[in-house]
Amino acid sequence: MVRLDDTRHTIAALSTLRGHIAPGDPSEPTVDDLPQDLQLLARDGRLTLQELAELHNATQGTRLADFRTALSAGILDALGFRDRVAHVISELEQQRRRTPLGRARPHLQATARAWREACPALEELEPVGSVRRFAVTAGDLSLLGAAADPAAAIAELRDLGAFTVLHAGKRRLVARMNAAEVTLEIVTPDRFGPTLLRLTGAAAHVDALRQRAAVRGLRFDASLENDDFSGRSEGEIYEALELPFIPPELREGTGEIEAAASGALPRLLTRGDMRGDLHMHTDWSDGRDSLNSMINAARALGYSYVAVTDHSVSSTVAGGLDVRRLEKQRESIELARQAYPDIEILHGSEVDILPDGRLDFPDAVLERLDIVLASLHDPAGHSGERLTDRYISAMRHPLVQIVTHPTNRLVPARAGYELDEDRLFEAARETGTILEIDGAPGHLDMDGAMARRAVAAGVTVSVDGDCHRADLLGRHMEFAVATARRGWVEAAHVVNTLALPDLRARLARKRRGA
Numbered sequence: 422m423v424r425l426d427d428t429r430h431t432i433a434a435l436s437t438l439r440g441h442i443a444p445g446d447p448s449e450p451t452v453d454d455l456p457q458d459l460q461l462l463a464r465d466g467r468l469t470l471q472e473l474a475e476l477h478n479a480t481q482g483t484r485l486a487d488f489r490t491a492l493s494a495g496i497l498d499a500l501g502f503r504d505r506v507a508h509v510i511s512e513l514e515q516q517r518r519r520t521p522l523g524r525a526r527p528h529l530q531a532t533a534r535a536w537r538e539a540c541p542a543l544e545e546l547e548p549v550g551s552v553r554r555f556a557v558t559a560g561d562l563s564l565l566g567a568a569a570d571p572a573a574a575i576a577e578l579r580d581l582g583a584f585t586v587l588h589a590g591k592r593r594l595v596a597r598m599n600a601a602e603v604t605l606e607i608v609t610p611d612r613f614g615p616t617l618l619r620l621t622g623a624a625a626h627v628d629a630l631r632q633r634a635a636v637r638g639l640r641f642d643a644s645l646e647n648d649d650f651s652g653r654s655e656g657e658i659y660e661a662l663e664l665p666f667i668p669p670e671l672r673e674g675t676g677e678i679e680a681a682a683s684g685a686l687p688r689l690l691t692r693g694d695m696r697g698d699l700h701m702h703t704d705w706s707d708g709r710d711s712l713n714s715m716i717n718a719a720r721a722l723g724y725s726y727v728a729v730t731d732h733s734v735s736s737t738v739a740g741g742l743d744v745r746r747l748e749k750q751r752e753s754i755e756l757a758r759q760a761y762p763d764i765e766i767l768h769g770s771e772v773d774i775l776p777d778g779r780l781d782f783p784d785a786v787l788e789r790l791d792i793v794l795a796s797l798h799d800p801a802g803h804s805g806e807r808l809t810d811r812y813i814s815a816m817r818h819p820l821v822q823i824v825t826h827p828t829n830r831l832v833p834a835r836a837g838y839e840l841d842e843d844r845l846f847e848a849a850r851e852t853g854t855i856l857e858i859d860g861a862p863g864h865l866d867m868d869g870a871m872a873r874r875a876v877a878a879g880v881t882v883s884v885d886g887d888c889h890r891a892d893l894l895g896r897h898m899e900f901a902v903a904t905a906r907r908g909w910v911e912a913a914h915v916v917n918t919l920a921l922p923d924l925r926a927r928l929a930r931k932r933r934g935a
Contacts, residue, residue: 456483456587456595457602461517467509472502483588483595484561484604485510485517486550489624494642519558520601521832522900523862526552529562532603536564539581542574543567545613549606549620553669555903557832557865563604565617571607578605611652615641618655625674626667633662633678670869670906687909690884692902694912696920697726700771700794700825700857700885701894705750706731707739708889712753716761718891722898726765726921728792729754733781735773736798742770744786751789765921767791771825776801778814780821787820792928794857795821797829797838805839812845816854822931823883824849826859826866837866846878853931855916856880858908860901861887869907876914881927883916 452463462473477483479500480491488497488510497503520528529548537546545567551559568574572591579589587602588595594605608616619627619642634641639649639661650658656666664681668689671677680686702708703715710718712729719727731750732741742750747770754768769792773781780787780795787793795815800808815821827845828837849856856875859866864887867875875882884905886897905915912918916927 454587456604458484458513458517461485461513462509465509465513467505468502475500476506481590481593483593485514486561489514493624493628514560517560519560519833520562521558521862522552522555522865523832524601525559525562526555527896528599528601529564529603532598533564535583536566536578536605539583540568540574540577542570542577543607544569544610547617549617553621554623554672555670555900555907557868561604562601563606563620565613565620566605566607567610567613568607569609571609574607575605614652614654615648615650615658618658621655621669622672623674626672626678629674629678630658630662633664637662668906670903671909673907687911689906690902690910690912690915690918692899694915694918695724695884695898695902696924697724697728697765697917698886698888698894698898699728699767699769699792699823699883699917700730700859700887701727702731702739702771702887702889703729705746705753706736706741710889710891712750712757713760714891715888715894716757716764716766718894720761720764722895724764726767726924728767728769730769730771730792730794733770733772735775735781736771741773741781744782747782747786769794771796772821773798774811774815775799776803776811778811780815780818784820790820792823793821794823794825796825797827800829800838806841808838809841809844812840813848816848816852819932821854822928823855823857825857825885826861826864826887827856828866828871829864830866831863832865842871842874843878846875846880849875849880850878853881855883857887858882858884858901858905858910859887860885860897860899860904862897862900865900865904867904867908869904869909872905872908872910876908876910880914881916882910882914884910885917 452460455463459473462468463470476488480487480496482488482491488506491497492507497506526548529552533546537543543566547565549565550561550563552562575589575591575594578594579586585597587597592607596603631641641650642648659666664678665686667677667681698719701715703712704710716727732739734741734743751768754766758766769790771794774795774797775781776799797808797811812824816824828840830837856867858872872882884901886894886901888894888897916924919927
């Protein structure tokens, strides 16, 4: 274990960093006792521990993002090693481990519930940063709270003893829970709106808001008590800056402020727009739960229809169905239709696209299905051009209505296929094939950027959960809708916002080649 210098000055500085070690405490602190970003800086070695203490004392920061903000604000200009700090944090920001959204958001939601229950003084408690924007991964797991006395609320939480405290200041608590580090910022209620806005948006979005405020003679900086937006909600701040409310998923600095200013923001898809889910799995293949369990979960979510789309035979690792088992599943679905007349159950299959471009089932089998999803799970060592060809071959098949998770990425372990998107989108538009936005946390594919390009190219999309567990059906759809929103997707772009008769007509149109 790496040990810290035990000089009195360093221990005093570390006691400030850690918050729970008093000066003179005989226990010897270690790097492991620090918040994760301070650990990175300490182990990196390009800043001495004394410089690290000075950096923290100048900013009260515990995260690389805090130091980046301090650099932009000129707070570190007086430090003799300012340029070295800028260089080091820039490199470490690229190297630091990020948490996938599928783990980050549930962890923050569970933590928020526990802390609200344990500390009634918290009037508000919301995820911020990448997690609130539903980005694919998060660098920090952060919550923002509001309390009349932030320091008292921090002390109340710190004294719970239910987690490891890494830092406790007057407004910030850094805790390790279940091997994940969570940063909680608490402000007074009048500061909650501006701070929520600042801590949610990507740096480019927040910087653009500051510039827009300055042009109007206003000061927007939620880290200061004397800006011009105390007591205002996010919506009121946007209004004061002569902008409509910009949803969190769009706050990436990719043209959303310009679009808002010109009245060109889309009316984003909402969860309430979704009529059904066209991609889910049961224990007939690699799902955990039974057909009835998945149908009941869909009914509880208020869906009008749902498609059961277990894997085809070549997906051996996923327990894919051969023709005989597919026919037996059809019988089970007929029974489910009789048992649950309040929801339409479509019988489909997620059919593999084989290395030679053929589909995994013969046409005679596909014709008996209500819906056919084509997937490319085996790249077979092919180039991006060849993979694109395989997709286009499937799209030209009249029985294929949807292509699922086009890049087939696995977050965070595997990058997606490098496809020729222009050719893919053109083929989808020309053949009337739908491209999927997949809400499975391991996919989130098409991601927001690709989905935005797809709908701009005139492609119709489906927004699906690709869920394998009944208890996660709603969460997967939440992620799918949020990913679509990050892609500026509107309800009119999405096939499963249609009422059932219109959906059936849309699916049938591909089969007719119309």
